[in-house]
Amino acid sequence: MVAVVDVDLRKLRYFVAVARELHFGRAAQGLHIAQPVLSRQIRALEGEFGAQLFRRDRRSTELTDAGRQLLEDAPPLLAAAEALRRRVSRSAGEGSRFVVGFMPGITVTAAVRALSRRHPELVVDVVRTSWTDQVEVVRNGRVDVSFVRLPVDRRGLRVRPLFEEPRVAVLPAGHRLAGAGSVSMARLGGERLLQCPELVPEWRDLPGARERRRARPLAETVEEKLEYVAAREGMVVLPLSVAAFYTRPDVVHVPIEGIAPNRVALVWAEGRESPLPEEFAELAAGVLGGVGGGR
Secondary structure, X not given: OOOOOOOXXXXXXXXXXXXXXXXXXXXXXXXXXXXXXXXXXXXXXXXXXXXXXXXXXXXXXEEOHHHHHHHHHHHHHHHHHHHHHHHHHHHHHHXXXXXXXXXXXXXXHHXXXXXXXXXXXXXEEEXXXXXXXXXXXXXXXXXXXXXXXXXXOXXXXXXXXXXEEXXXXXXXXXXXXXXXXXXXXXXXXXXXEOOOHHHOHHHHOOOOOHHHOOOOOOOOOXXXXXXXXXXXXXXXXXXXXXXXXOOOOOEEEEEEXXXXXXXXXXXXXXXXXXXXXXXXXXHHXXXXXXXXXXX
């Protein structure tokens, strides 16, 4: 007979905090609990799993193999529990409500209106997301569906491709390439990139490109990136609709030759019983499908 572990989500949250800090004192401080209490909770969790999760001595705390496995599996479970709590709370407190996340440059008005016309009793809200949370808002239940810019981590998600659009180089006004009709990525290889190189593999793979990436914390918002571009600290590569939306006189955007387009998709959590995400995906494909559908 297989034993079933009744996982205590609070202890699981405590474990994740310690596993990420690898320091019981800092984790306890972040959780706002006493360190001895945290240690007791972790020991209790180890007892429930029948496995040692950490190796500790006076100088360090390390994850065991079992601990590393739990750290891989625990965050999605905690996110699913939080998503469940939010959806139930939303339904209980505010009636029928459907929340749509969207990335900058993607206009979702037509799809939202189409859903509202079909379901006039449904309150449809929208939430602006970013590169860092465009998927997380689905996993934690803040939104029901999210318009995302690929690639994303697809684990636990349904993904419906919608359309693609060109990407452009955003440069400071007066830059030597500012007036070009288009530019190759090779000609941009000498520029500093102000975003994660993994998002622009065509630039990343140029000889010496990584060494020219700006040594500063990554800007998370489009607005921050454009400020750095305007200050002549480097360039960013953005989808055309984003660059066009954030028009300003001190930056310009130039089409890039031979670079893969940005792809936009709709994502929602796997296993949802509600038919609304699938229905909304069909509506979105109908009104936004085709190249440039997000502009």
